[in-house]
Amino acid sequence: MAVTRGFVGRAHQHRDPRLPPGQYDVGAEWPVLTAEATPRRDPDSWTVTVNGLVTNSHTWTWADLHALPASEYQGDIHCVTTWSKLGTRFGGVSLDLLLAAVEPLPAAAFVLARSVTGYTTNLPLSELSNGQAWLVWTHEGRPLSREHGGPLRLLVPHLYFWKSAKWISELTLLDHDEQGFWERNGYHDLGDPWREQRYQGD
Amino acid sequence: MTDVPRPAVRTGAWREAIVRSVSHPNEHAVVLRLQVPDRIAHLPGQHYVIRLTAPDGYVAQRSYSIASAPSDDLLEFYIERLPHGEVSSFLSDIVDVGDVLDVRGPIGGWFVWDASTPMLGVAGGSGVVPFIAMLRHAREAGRLDLLRLAVSARTENDVPYAAELNSIGALVRLTRAGDGRLTPQDLAPLVPGARDFFVCGAPAFTSAAVSWLQVLGAPTEAIRIESFGPSG
Numbered sequence: 001m002a003v004t005r006g007f008v009g010r011a012h013q014h015r016d017p018r019l020p021p022g023q024y025d026v027g028a029e030w031p032v033l034t035a036e037a038t039p040r041r042d043p044d045s046w047t048v049t050v051n052g053l054v055t056n057s058h059t060w061t062w063a064d065l066h067a068l069p070a071s072e073y074q075g076d077i078h079c080v081t082t083w084s085k086l087g088t089r090f091g092g093v094s095l096d097l098l099l100a101a102v103e104p105l106p107a108a109a110f111v112l113a114r115s116v117t118g119y120t121t122n123l124p125l126s127e128l129s130n131g132q133a134w135l136v137w138t139h140e141g142r143p144l145s146r147e148h149g150g151p152l153r154l155l156v157p158h159l160y161f162w163k164s165a166k167w168i169s170e171l172t173l174l175d176h177d178e179q180g181f182w183e184r185n186g187y188h189d190l191g192d193p194w195r196e197q198r199y200q201g202d
Numbered sequence: 203m204t205d206v207p208r209p210a211v212r213t214g215a216w217r218e219a220i221v222r223s224v225s226h227p228n229e230h231a232v233v234l235r236l237q238v239p240d241r242i243a244h245l246p247g248q249h250y251v252i253r254l255t256a257p258d259g260y261v262a263q264r265s266y267s268i269a270s271a272p273s274d275d276l277l278e279f280y281i282e283r284l285p286h287g288e289v290s291s292f293l294s295d296i297v298d299v300g301d302v303l304d305v306r307g308p309i310g311g312w313f314v315w316d317a318s319t320p321m322l323g324v325a326g327g328s329g330v331v332p333f334i335a336m337l338r339h340a341r342e343a344g345r346l347d348l349l350r351l352a353v354s355a356r357t358e359n360d361v362p363y364a365a366e367l368n369s370i371g372a373l374v375r376l377t378r379a380g381d382g383r384l385t386p387q388d389l390a391p392l393v394p395g396a397r398d399f400f401v402c403g404a405p406a407f408t409s410a411a412v413s414w415l416q417v418l419g420a421p422t423e424a425i426r427i428e429s430f431g432p433s434g
């Protein structure tokens with residue numbers, strides 16, 4: 001890439017090593033980025049289903065999820081619009097528990113996550129297992145707000161944050177990669193911030 | 203949300219755009235017009251990423267909505283100069299005609315409108331910009347009748363492309379010029395007949411505008427939002 005004439009950049013000598021390339025630290029703020037109207041729904045009637053290429057499809061209620069052993073993520077999140085939020089904390093359950101319960105079939109290799117709004121996003125199954133993904137309902141110890149995906153949000157913090165589907169309701173295991181909402185609109189199928197996979201072809 | 207599979211939208215590789223004109227419509231905005239080699243045709247509402255590279259390899263990039271119609275030979279951006287905006291202040295203060303900027307796009311296939319359906323656009327401040335691309339496209343297509351716009355801004359000076367908005371009779375509310383805020387009552391007469399609803403602005407604005415549209419009967423799945431944070 002060519003140097004931009006006259007551009008030095010803000011003092012960036014002390015760039016935080018937790019920031020992937022092209023990202024900046026948004027500090028205490030947490031911008032709300034959403035493409036659709038925020039749904040209103042009572043958490044008590046919330047369910048999440050894991051289905052597709054599994055031995056036993058299963059649906060968890062809000063109470064079912066809370067009865068599972070709690071799990072927490074503490075670390076960083078990265079939005080493709082270039083902000084990162086460092087050292088933040090989410091609480092919920094590890095997705096590993098749900099995957100173990102449904103027993104994925106050997107052919108299952110990809111997941112299409114779906115929100116109550118119809119929003120979808122695709123991920124390889126290998127990126128959702130082994131302590132890499134959660135279903136979360138708290139942020140910094142408080143209930144996750146509606147505009148940030150509450151009551152229930154998928155959390156896949158090692159990928160760009162559009163993969164962490166808000167208002168999650170369904171995870172479908174597939175043997176092929178089926179593009180979700182932003183992916184069909186030109187965004188990357190994997191979305192690894194450390195490889196700066198923002199758009200298709202990156 | 204409609205969930206009909208559509209063809210993947212093509213986003214181009216990085217390209218070196220040449221700055222062909224720089225103008226300052228007011229003290230806190232710049233309009234850049236760029237010539238992009240091998241440009242991929244955009245849809246009104248899409249955006250580009252502009253990337254700046256320092257001599258030591260440091261990179262900063264931001265997304266900006268396109269203001270020009272697809273038929274325009276050049277690509278136009280209206281960039282609000284944020285006081286501490288690393289990229290926007292550079293684009294506003296330093297960039298000159300003849301400079302080369304790394305750009306990538308067009309991006310986004312959701313917040314787009316092709317002048318074929320009746321729509322209502324609601325914008326806060328510089329959230330007007332994607333609607334200007336839509337307005338210009340609709341004018342060329344002879345379909346300005348399909349487009350209704352409502353805009354909220356602080357002062358006349360804060361309304362991007364005020365003359366073009368006035369020329370189509372857009373509803374403009376200036377909060378610091380005695381108009382008061384844009385209200386659900388303002389939007390009520392604009393909702394019937396519209397099929398698609400587009401809302402663009404800062405998050406606090408878009409969330410308010412979306413809830414008004416819902417109350418006024420706009421189907422949730424017909425509302426498309428483009429929101430921007432403090433990303434300078």
